[in-house]
Amino acid sequence: MAVSTQRGTLPALLSMMVGGFAIGTTEYASVGVLPQIADDFGVNLARAGLVVSGYALGVSFGSPILAALTGNLSRKTLMLAVMALFVLANAAAALSASYTFLIVARIVSALPHGIFFGVGAAIAASFVAEDQRLGWPMAYWFVAAIGLVSLLAMAATLPRRIDIAPTSLPNKGWPNGAGSA
Numbered sequence: 001m002a003v004s005t006q007r008g009t010l011p012a013l014l015s016m017m018v019g020g021f022a023i024g025t026t027e028y029a030s031v032g033v034l035p036q037i038a039d040d041f042g043v044n045l046a047r048a049g050l051v052v053s054g055y056a057l058g059v060s061f062g063s064p065i066l067a068a069l070t071g072n073l074s075r076k077t078l079m080l081a082v083m084a085l086f087v088l089a090n091a092a093a094a095l096s097a098s099y100t101f102l103i104v105a106r107i108v109s110a111l112p113h114g115i116f117f118g119v120g121a122a123i124a125a126s127f128v129a130e131d132q133r134l135g136w137p138m139a140y141w142f143v144a145a146i147g148l149v150s151l152l153a154m155a156a157t158l159p160r161r162i163d164i165a166p167t168s169l170p171n172k173g174w175p176n177g178a179g180s181a
Contacts, residue, residue, distance in 0.1 A: 009127040016120045019083055023113055026090060027055060030106070041099035051106045058110025066111050067118070075123055082112035082119075 030037070030051045038048035070078050089109035096102035125133065 013124055013127065016079070016124065019079075019086075019116060020120065023086060023116055026086075026109060027059075027113070030055070037102070041102070043099055047099075050103060054103050054106045055110040058107040059113040062107065062111040063114025067115050070115070075119055078115065078119055079123070082115045085109075086112040086116070 034045060034048045034051075037043075037051060038045045041048070066082075070081070073081065086109055089105050089111075093102055093105035093109060096105055
């Protein structure tokens with residue numbers, strides 16, 4: 001069965017896909033650079049980790065509040081506004097001159113997360129006639145297929161031997177010396 005969509009919706013879907021990728025990326029981007037954040041701001045690694053926790057709190061508590069406050073906006077205006085907030089907050093995080101400013105920027109950058117994915121999913125679904133929408137299992141089959149492609153690609157491309165020794169995080173204030181090499 002071919003699924004028909006409203007004419008001209010593919011560019012809109014692609015633009016939201018790129019936005020979703022950006023939001024998904026920022027959610028995890030800090031994890032890989034926590035030691036550098038700790039060094040640059042002179043805090044221990046556990047405290048640097050608050051940039052990750054702060055983001056999670058912003059999503060968990062801020063997104064529902066922001067959603068309640070923006071319910072009267074048109075969907076397009078809302079999507080543009082949350083993406084603009086996301087861009088500005090991440091730029092602010094990149095320009096942070098203090099640890100406190102970085103934490104605040106990370107929390108603010110998290111606010112659009114829930115709205116973007118919730119409203120974006122509703123918009124994407126509205127592009128397809130209700131009688132032609134695929135059932136919920138198809139979403140999981142699609143994710144499984146993407147995962148399978150990734151699995152096969154990694155099996156074919158990763159070298160048999162990778163000369164990167166497993167490492168621990170440097171001891172940057174972890175209790176009981178945890179994280180020391």
